[in-house]
Amino acid sequence: MSKIEFTHQIAVIGAGVAGLAAATEVARLGLKTALFDDGMLGGLITNVGTLDGPPNHNGEAGADLVTAMLGAALEAAVDYQMGSVAKLTAAGDYWRVSGDEEVIVPRVILATGAQLRHLDVAGEAALMGRGVSQCAFCDGGLYRDKDVVVVGGGDAAFQEALHLAEVCANVTILLRGQAPRARQSFVGKVTGQNNVRLRVHTDVREIIGDDGVDAVRLYDQSLDAEETMAIDGIFPFVGLAPQTTLAPETTKRDDYGGLIVGADMQTDQNGLYAIGATRSQYGGQVVHALVDAQTVAQGIHQAVR
Ligand SMILES: Cc1cc2nc3c(=O)[nH]c(=O)nc-3n(C[C@H](O)[C@H](O)[C@H](O)COP(=O)(O)OP(=O)(O)OC[C@H]3O[C@@H](n4cnc5c(N)ncnc54)[C@H](O)[C@@H]3O)c2cc1C
Structure with missing residues (x-):
């Protein structure tokens, strides 16, 4: 058994829709959860004026959905930490998540999403x-x-x-x-x-x-x-580049840089999960991020029971 004293049971890195939903779900299951946000709360949908599709189908602003999701996370007692995660270090059976604050956890959910690609042309x-x-x-x-x-x-x-x-x-x-x-x-x-x-x-x-x-x-x-x-x-608007630099270099990625995960959203690194736009084969819509969040929470819940 590990002698390490864990600060939390789960660290979620990235407070886009995937990270916000996953942190809320695992916290509701009774797991002490830290959620890291680098200041771009809500991620890609924050600047979408009229959301298309589920969960609400009514064309709400992305920022309104984010506000509601943050409220739900805080109500579920997620430990919300402002500040970018600069380093993620694997140490045997635990992970060290280092930013302004450091947490030590057995499981990390990487929800760092994606960045809009550039044209990469002169000017x-x-x-x-x-x-x-x-x-x-x-x-x-x-x-x-x-x-x-x-x-x-x-x-x-x-x-x-x-x-x-x-x-x-x-x-x-x-x-x-x-x-x-x-x-x-x-x-x-x-x-x-x-x-x-x-x-x-x-x-x-x-x-x-x-x-x-x-x-x-x-x-x-x-x-x-x-x-x-x-x-x-x-x-x-020429596509998205998954943000995966925090994952160890050896973590399996697809040709587009997305992290390859199994059915439980775990990468090939023990205890490292990837959801939403940061993973390979992500569906692309908010609803897919929410499904990823449910899936990872259920898998982790079963694993810790
Ligand atoms: C222009 C546009 C319009 C869209 N419109 C719709 C729509 O109408 N309906 C719909 O369903 N979908 C829409 N989408 C897709 C939707 O936005 C994405 O599927 C979804 O937002 C992905 O969420 P995510 O949480 O996986 O990633 P992201 O939204 O990228 O969130 C990742 C978060 O992690 C943070 N982060 C990254 N690195 C770190 C770090 N080191 N430390 C701490 N935090 C970090 C980022 O700042 C960000 O907040 C649209 C996408 C775009 C680009």
């Missing part, structure tokens, strides 16, 4: 926040009656384009491929907007501007030709 980094944005809800108002480009063909790109269409003069969605991956409900809504157009087989090669965005240099794959398009803003 993007320099103009981030000055014409390049990844939040239509936060920044859309700055582009009232202006022309913007959204890059990407998934749900997030289409959802954000719909939000921009309410304020901008023109929204052009640029796709590298032939067809969008977004759900038909989003595609249908976009098609119904007369100020949104879809342009396929097009790559962004450069974002041009000094103090703000003036134009994008595009490559039209069909014509095998470049062109410059004048715009006022650009919103890249």
Whole structure:
């Protein structure tokens, strides 16, 4: 038996929807739970103006769902710790979770989520926040009656384009491929907007501007030709990169960097679980994060009984 004195029974790293739900579930099962949050409480959905799909189906703001979930976590007596986790160290049959505070636990749930990918083209980094944005809800108002480009063909790109269409003069969605991956409900809504157009087989090669965005240099794959398009803003939504740097390097990952887990959400490291956008094969929606949270809580409950 370990001689280590555990500070908590579970540490959950990341207070997005997956981490908030998992911490609440395990705490409700009677396990002393620490939840670490690096200041971006709620994670990706915090900036979503109108949530699509479950749990509420009524288009509530992401921030409202996060507030309700934090309330539930605190009510379940989750020990909520502000501050980023800088290091996660495996030490035999326990884990040391180090940030501003340190906790020692037999089990860690990694819920550090994902970051929006960048286009990685010239001009993007320099103009981030000055014409390049990844939040239509936060920044859309700055582009009232202006022309913007959204890059990407998934749900997030289409959802954000719909939000921009309410304020901008023109929204052009640029796709590298032939067809969008977004759900038909989003595609249908976009098609119904007369100020949104879809342009396929097009790559962004450069974002041009000094103090703000003036134009994008595009490559039209069909014509095998470049062109410059004048715009006022650009919103890249080209996928998510799982944040897994805290997991030991040897932890198995998929080709996209997501942590590979079993049916109980455990990685190949004993006592290290991964849920939500940080894991391989994540479903992509809030409802999937909630299911992951339930699954990991039930698995841990059975393991400790
Ligand atoms: C633009 C956009 C729109 C979307 N719209 C919808 C929608 O309408 N409906 C829907 O169901 N889904 C939507 N989604 C998907 C949904 O946002 C995600 O599936 C979900 O938020 C993933 O939650 P998560 O908790 O796994 O990860 P995240 O939301 O990424 O949360 C991870 C959390 O961990 C924190 N963290 C990271 N590293 C550390 C560390 N070292 N220490 C402490 N904390 C750390 C992060 O700051 C963050 O708070 C949308 C996604 C995007 C990008």
